[in-house]
Amino acid sequence: MFPSFSRGAHSIPKILFLALIMLAGVASAEDFEVSPPPDWVKERTVDFSAPVDSAQATDFFLSDLQMRAGAVPNQSYQRLVFRMNTIQAVQSFGNLRIVYFPAFQKLAIHHVHVVRNGQSIDMLPTARVTYETQQTAAGEPEHEGATAVNLFLADVRRGDTIDYALTFSGQNEAFGDHVLLSGALFPGVEMKNVFHRVLVPKDRDVRLVTYAGYPEPTTRVTGDWREYETHWPGFYLETLEPGTPVWVPQVPVFGMSDFPDWAAVRQWAEGLFNAGGEVDSEVASRAAGLVEGATTRRDKLERLLRFMQAEIRYVGMEIGRNGFRPFAPAVVLDRRYGDCKDQAMLLVAMLHSIGIDAKPVLVNSGGRHLVELSGPAPTAFDHLIVRVDVEDGTVWVDPTMPIVNGAAADFLTGNFGTGLVVDDKATALEEIPDPVLRQETPDVRVADTFDLPGGLSAEGTWTRRSTYVGRSAKEARLVIENMGQAAFANALFKLQQNGSFKGIDQSEVTQFHLDGPEVVIIEKYRLPQPGEYDAEDNVTRFSFRPRNIVDLLRWTENSEARKTPVGLPGISRRETILTVNMPGMNNVHYVREAKSAYHDFRIAGRLLGDTLRVSYKYDVLADQVEVRDVATFNEQVDKIWRASNVILWTAGKDGTSEIRVSVPPEMMPDAEAENNQQAAAERWRSVQERFAAHFEKSGSPFTVDFAAVRQEVATFLDMPGVEKGLVNFVLMNCAKSAQKAGRHEDAVHFLGLLKERTDHTDILLLEALATSHGALGDYAAAGVALQEILKYRQDDNNPDMFEIRQLYERMRVNHWLQGDLAAVAADLEALLGMDYDQTNGLRELAYLYDRMGDGEAAARTRARLSKAEISEWPASAAEGSARRQLRIVFQPPHVKTPEIYRDGIEGYAKLTFDVLVDGTTTDCKIVEAYPEGYFEKVACDRIANTYYFPAAPSEPQVEVRDVPREIDFSWDS
Numbered sequence: 013m014f015p016s017f018s019r020g021a022h023s024i025p026k027i028l029f030l031a032l033i034m035l036a037g038v039a040s041a042e043d044f045e046v047s048p049p050p051d052w053v054k055e056r057t058v059d060f061s062a063p064v065d066s067a068q069a070t071d072f073f074l075s076d077l078q079m080r081a082g083a084v085p086n087q088s089y090q091r092l093v094f095r096m097n098t099i100q101a102v103q104s105f106g107n108l109r110i111v112y113f114p115a116f117q118k119l120a121i122h123h124v125h126v127v128r129n130g131q132s133i134d135m136l137p138t139a140r141v142t143y144e145t146q147q148t149a150a151g152e153p154e155h156e157g158a159t160a161v162n163l164f165l166a167d168v169r170r171g172d173t174i175d176y177a178l179t180f181s182g183q184n185e186a187f188g189d190h191v192l193l194s195g196a197l198f199p200g201v202e203m204k205n206v207f208h209r210v211l212v213p214k215d216r217d218v219r220l221v222t223y224a225g226y227p228e229p230t231t232r233v234t235g236d237w238r239e240y241e242t243h244w245p246g247f248y249l250e251t252l253e254p255g256t257p258v259w260v261p262q263v264p265v266f267g268m269s270d271f272p273d274w275a276a277v278r279q280w281a282e283g284l285f286n287a288g289g290e291v292d293s294e295v296a297s298r299a300a301g302l303v304e305g306a307t308t309r310r311d312k313l314e315r316l317l318r319f320m321q322a323e324i325r326y327v328g329m330e331i332g333r334n335g336f337r338p339f340a341p342a343v344v345l346d347r348r349y350g351d352c353k354d355q356a357m358l359l360v361a362m363l364h365s366i367g368i369d370a371k372p373v374l375v376n377s378g379g380r381h382l383v384e385l386s387g388p389a390p391t392a393f394d395h396l397i398v399r400v401d402v403e404d405g406t407v408w409v410d411p412t413m414p415i416v417n418g419a420a421a422d423f424l425t426g427n428f429g430t431g432l433v434v435d436d437k438a439t440a441l442e443e444i445p446d447p448v449l450r451q452e453t454p455d456v457r458v459a460d461t462f463d464l465p466g467g468l469s470a471e472g473t474w475t476r477r478s479t480y481v482g483r484s485a486k487e488a489r490l491v492i493e494n495m496g497q498a499a500f501a502n503a504l505f506k507l508q509q510n511g512s513f514k515g516i517d518q519s520e521v522t523q524f525h526l527d528g529p530e531v532v533i534i535e536k537y538r539l540p541q542p543g544e545y546d547a548e549d550n551v552t553r554f555s556f557r558p559r560n561i562v563d564l565l566r567w568t569e570n571s572e573a574r575k576t577p578v579g580l581p582g583i584s585r586r587e588t589i590l591t592v593n594m595p596g597m598n599n600v601h602y603v604r605e606a607k608s609a610y611h612d613f614r615i616a617g618r619l620l621g622d623t624l625r626v627s628y629k630y631d632v633l634a635d636q637v638e639v640r641d642v643a644t645f646n647e648q649v650d651k652i653w654r655a656s657n658v659i660l661w662t663a664g665k666d667g668t669s670e671i672r673v674s675v676p677p678e679m680m681p682d683a684e685a686e687n688n689q690q691a692a693a694e695r696w697r698s699v700q701e702r703f704a705a706h707f708e709k710s711g712s713p714f715t716v717d718f719a720a721v722r723q724e725v726a727t728f729l730d731m732p733g734v735e736k737g738l739v740n741f742v743l744m745n746c747a748k749s750a751q752k753a754g755r756h757e758d759a760v761h762f763l764g765l766l767k768e769r770t771d772h773t774d775i776l777l778l779e780a781l782a783t784s785h786g787a788l789g790d791y792a793a794a795g796v797a798l799q800e801i802l803k804y805r806q807d808d809n810n811p812d813m814f815e816i817r818q819l820y821e822r823m824r825v826n827h828w829l830q831g832d833l834a835a836v837a838a839d840l841e842a843l844l845g846m847d848y849d850q851t852n853g854l855r856e857l858a859y860l861y862d863r864m865g866d867g868e869a870a871a872r873t874r875a876r877l878s879k880a881e882i883s884e885w886p887a888s889a890a891e892g893s894a895r896r897q898l899r900i901v902f903q904p905p906h907v908k909t910p911e912i913y914r915d916g917i918e919g920y921a922k923l924t925f926d927v928l929v930d931g932t933t934t935d936c937k938i939v940e941a942y943p944e945g946y947f948e949k950v951a952c953d954r955i956a957n958t959y960y961f962p963a964a965p966s967e968p969q970v971e972v973r974d975v976p977r978e979i980d981f982s983w984d985s
Contacts, residue, residue: 044110044118044119044120044121044161045118045119045120045121046120046121046122046136047120047122048122049089049122049177049179050080050087050089050179052080052087052211052237053078053089053179054078054209056074056076056091056205056207058073058074058093058175058205059073060073060093060127060130060173061130062095062204068097068202069096069097069098069100069101070094070095070096070097070098070101070105070201071094071095071097071204072092072093072094072201072202072203072204073093073094073095073173073204073205074091074092074093074204074205074207075091075092075203075205075206075207076089076090076091076092076177076205076206076207076209077089077090077195077207077208077209078090078207078208078209078210078211079193079195079209079210079211080210080211080212080237081191081192081193081210081211081212081268082189082191082212082213082216082270083213084189085118085181085182085183086181086182086183087179087180087181088179088180089177089178089179090177090178090179090180091175091176091177091178092174092175092176092177093173093174093175094173094174095171095172095173095174096168096170096171096172096173096174097170097171098170099170101170102168102169102170102172105174106165106168106174107162107163107164107165108124108161108162108163108165108176109160109161109162109163110160110161110163110178111158111159111160111161112158112159112161112180113158113159113182113184114158114159116182116183116184116185117180117181117182117183118180118181118182119161119178119179119180119181120178120179120181121136121176121177121178122177122178122179123136123175123176123177124136124139124163124165124174124175124176125174125175125176126165126168126172126173126174126175127172127173127174127175128169128171128172128173132175135163135165135166135168136163138165138166138167139163139164139165139166140163140164140166141161141162141163141164142161142162142164143159143160143161143162144159144160144162145158145159145160186284186337187280187390188280190269190270190271190280190390191212191216191218191268191269191270192268192269192270192389192390192391193210193267193268193269194265194266194267194268194391195208195265195266196261196263196264196265196266197244197247197249197263197264198249198263200249200251201248202246202247202248203244203246203247203248204245204246205243205244205245205246206243206244206247207241207242207243207244208229208240208241208242208266209239209240209241209242210229210239210240210241210268211237211238211239211240212237212238212240212268212270213236213237213238214233214236214237214238216238216270217270217272218268218269218270219268219269219270219271219272219387219388220240220266220267220268221266221267221268221387222264222265222266222267223261223264223265223266223385224261224262224263224264224265225264226242226264226265226266227242227264229241229242229266230242240268242266249262249263253574253575253576254568254569255566255568255578255579256576256577256578256579257381257577257578257579257635257636258378258382258579259378259379259381259382259384259385260381260576260577260579260636261385262575262576267386267387267389269387269388269389269391271388271389271390272388273388273439274388274432274438274439274440274441275438275439275440276388277374277388277389277390277392277432278432278433278434278435278436278438278439280390281372281374281390281432281434282434282436284337284338284353285338285353285356285357285372285396285434287357287360287361287364287370287371287372287434291341291361291362291364291365292340292341292342292361294342294345294346295341295342295345295358295361295362295365296362296365296366298345298362299316299361299362299363299365299366300365300366302315302316302319302362303315303316303366308402308403309368309400309401309402309403310402310403310404310407312363312366312368313363313368313400313402313407313409313421314420314421314423315421316359316362316363317359317409317411317421317422317423318415318419318420318421320355320358320359320411321411321412321413321414321415321421321422322414322415322419323348324344324345324348324349324350324355324358324411325348325349325414326349326350326351326352326355326412326414327349327350327351338350338353338354338356338357339354341357341358341360341361341362344357344358345358351412352395352396352397352410352412353372353396355411355412356372356396356397356398356411356412357372357396358411359398359409359411360372360398363398363400368400368401368402369400369401370398370399370400370401371398371399371433371434371435372396372397372398372399372433372434373396373397373398373399373408373431373432373433373434373442373444374390374392374393374395374396374431374432374434375393375395375396375397375426375428375430375431375432375444376392376393376394376395376428377394377395377426377428378394379426379427379428379429379635380428380429380430381429381635381636383429383430383441393432395426395428397409397410397411397425397428397431398410398411399431399433399442405851407423408425408431408444408445409421409423409425410422410424410425410426413425413486414490420529422486424482424483424486425444427446427483427582427583428444429443429444429446430442430443430444431444446583454481454585454586454587454629455480455481455482455483455484455485455584455585455586456478456479456480456481456484456560456584456585456586456587457478457479457481457586457587457588457589458476458477458478458479458558458559458560458587458588458589459475459476459477459479459588459589459591460474460475460476460556460558460588460589460590460591461474461475461476461477461591461592461593462474462539462542462554462556462590462591462592462593462594463475463593463594464539464542464554464592464593464594465593465594465595467543467594467595467596467662467666467671468541468542468543468552468553468554468594468660468661468662468671469541469542469543469545469552469665469666470541471538471539471540471541472538472539472542472594473519473536473537473538473539474513474516474535474536474537474538474539474542475534475535475536475537476533476534476535476536476537477532477533477534477535478532478533478534478535478560479530479531479532480530480531480532480533481529481530484531485529485530485531488531488533489526489531492524492526492531497522497524500522500524501521501522501524501535504522504533504535505518505522505535508535508537512544512555513537513539513541513542514540514541514544515539515540515541516537516538516539516540517537517538517540518535518536518537518538519536519537519538520536522534522535522536542554543660543661543662545665550663550664550665551661551662551663551664552661552662552664552665552666553659553660553661554659554660554661555657555658555659555660556590556657556658557656557657557658558586558588558590558628558656560586560588561586561588561628561630561656562653562656564581564584564586564630564632565649565652565653566578566579566580566581566637566649567646567649567650568642568646571642571643571645571646572643574639574642575639576639577636577637577638577639577642578636578637578642578645579635579636580610580632580634580635580636580637581632582632582635583632583633583634583635584631584632585629585630585631585632586628586629586630586631587627587628587629587630588627588628589625589626589627589628590624590625590626590627590628590658591623591624591625592623592624592660593622593623594622594624594660594671595622596622596662596669596670596671597619597622597624597660597670597671597672597673598619598670598671598672598673600617600618600619600624600673600675601617601618601619602615602616602617602618602675602676603615603616603617603752604616604655604676606648606651606652606655608633608641608644608645608648609633609634609641610632610633610634610637610641610645611630611631611632611633611648611652612629612630612631612633613628613629613630613631613652613655614627614628614629614630615627615628615629615655615656615676617658617673617675619673620918624660624673626658628656630652651677654676654677655676655677656676657676658673658674658676659673659674660672660673660674661674718750718753718755718758721746721758722758722761725742725743725746725762725765728742729765729769739766739769740766743762743763743765743766743769744762744766744776744777744780746758746762747759747762747763747766747780747784748780750762750784751780751783751784751787754787754909756783756784756785756787756788757788759780759784760781760784760785760788763777763780763781763784775801775804778797778798778800778801778804779797779801781793781794781797782794782797782798782801782822785797786826786829787907791826791827791829791830792830794826795823795826795827795830795835798819798822798823798826799823801819802816802819802820802823805819813846813847816846817843817846817847817848820839820842820843820846821839821843823835823839824836824839824840824843825902825904825905827839828902828904828957828959829904829957833860833863833864834864836860837857837860837861837864840853840856840857840860841857844857851877854873854874854876854877855877855961856901856902857873858870858873858874859901859931859961859962861873862962863930895967895968896963896964896967896968896970896972897964897967898927898960898972898975899960899961900958900959900960900961901931901959901960901961902957902958902959903954903957903958903959904954904957904958907950909946909947909950909981917943917946918981918982919941919942919943919946919947919981919982920941920942920947920978920979920980920981921938921940921941921947921948921951921978921979921981922938922939922940922941922976922977922978923936923937923938923939923951923952923955923976923977923978923979924936924937924939924974924975924976924977925937925952925955925974925975925977926971926972926973926974926975927960927971927972927975928971929962929963929969929970929971930962931959931960931961931962932959932960933955933956933958933959933960936951936952936955936956938951938952939976946981947979947981950981951979951981954979955977
């Protein structure tokens, strides 16, 4: 890691955060001098006769920070004056501890006085002085470490006022003569007379940024210097708001830099992280040996990265001159240790020695927000990774990620968001794809199965299968390896013992599967009594909440008065499947959803025979909640919490009578929607008697007699005095019920009546029409509805580009299913002008032009791809591969069949098919289907609409026969 950029800290209370970056190197012994303040320092007058504040253990009269940058040496002057009113304050602050870096700093102490009864006593002649060498951590090398000067002051008493001043001179040579300064105030202590003063050369173009109420400094020019000064007559910030992201300043902060843009920062970095020139022979020889036998660039990278992550240990070199300047790759290879910059530059050198292009990349481990907060400056970054170009594109790797020797290399990085590539072509930050968003599956999947054949009061079993993917797998594997499997299994068991099931016991030893890319943990428990008896209500209850999901939920108190955003746990995807096998449960089916810019939650429950299946899906879509949305967000989180709890209950203590399933409440997005729902319910009650026989008594849309409902609706529409609003409500609800039941022909009927009777077309109606026409295979009609929705969105005064992009994506799928390749190409051209996957979008577009016989347009499209993306679809095997690789251009989205909707029938189809040279499919053959007679045709129809890229030039131009595929037909697929 890079250093934290904190310089010249001391152990006086955290009033001032002195993140001062000093500039060019100055040699010094581990000692300090006693001298007057520099002549550029402005002296302050202090009133030592101020009355004692009985509420304060310590009264702070002056905090003065003055900095001069852009000179040699750069200097930081600090003075603090405070009175100790209690013996506890004397014990805490009666001695001084000052930390500095002798490799490039000098320390001058100007005075240490105690003011007592109006008299000033010089404490330096009698102070006992000791020195300590600071290390990065226990057991790590000193590496030009810091020195701590301890001043033990004699005869300090309660009621004394301490007045001390000092100056740090010098700067780290890594920053040349640049100006890099910052300062802040900390909460918790009331202070009088706080000063910040900065001097920079008047001809130096500096960028000043302030946050969290830091006032605009007073600026003046004096001689050759421009002066910035800020004064607080009094400052007190009692507490910080909890749950605020680290990148949101809550206290007044200023920052100053003379780097005009990111190109200038890159030029600075090139002087430190120069990847050019000859590679040391030992480094090149070691790299050649590691990649011997590997044929592709990705394979070679995998071997070198595995060596780095398994054999080169991480040691933080975060202080001294080499806090920023890496050691030579040969030195790091010989030592077998180094920090992030040392390891990154060793990997770059090894890759260059075997002809693979690689660049170091400056990133911030806290993500893009901290980089944006800092602006163009080296201090925006605290970590170094590597960008590598391989056959199938660009990959970003972190050689400091530890793995077990022999394991596969870890290609996952942190969620950095952006990085500055140290390349002479880089003029701006580059996007780094988020590893979680690149995954096709949730990063944590949990399957909980309860087998309760005797009901809620008899013994049952519980099996939990937890699967971790990607970054979560990496974290889980490290924890398990550090704790050991036995200790980790015991910790899981203790966690379950403290849960909601009394007397729980393990029935089998916990299993761990750690060898593959996923981490799988299987727990098995015996439940003496799954349900808990409530004597007051005379019921037995079984309750379940998906822990891996509710752990991500965030509430924040005092949301109405909040001033800062709420931090979320980061982009994450979680899924839980609950299965309860038990006879006697009542019929149930429900779907609940909560969607916003911050999260996407869905819970769906259904009962098939004696099996209750509840699926939970929860995606965290952002890393913070804006202040304006916190109250609404809290309401949604509360509803998700309540909806996530599945409760099974039965009357009495024996738990053997009919088992009832509590259906979670509706989850409307906000208070206005709840009011609308309530008003709609009132209107519905006025006519519900006419429909009760079909909706209320049936208990499920799957058992509704929609032919009878059509007749009831016709009768209802003929009633005199029926308002349009009520017509809209009744018809839309009938259409939604038909859609839930998979009766899309009935839904289209009700929607047609709605369009006819209300003479009004809105987006909700069009969305419903597009959904039902698409489900019926009438893609032309679905396309008309989507086009109308697009027009509505584009005509908006402030169109939402995210919604428009989603519409074009839906139209792209719809046009593929119609076989209208020209329309698909038009959709893609529109998408490529938005925030869309450029590489795969251009490849698909070139394929479409080829299919339409427009070779010139195809060539133009491929020319838009960068060299890193390759001008045609890349072969994943070596040149002259013996077999053709199959790569999908398009496959239809999964649709639920009427059997799944109507009868709850689930199953699968196993089949084979051929892929022709041009990428089309043919000769679909059903190998196995369960149950038979339901899913065979729809499975082959899905394959018929699946398209593959043609064979690459380096591959055999042949058909691929008997390609196997299994398609799952279930409610959650």
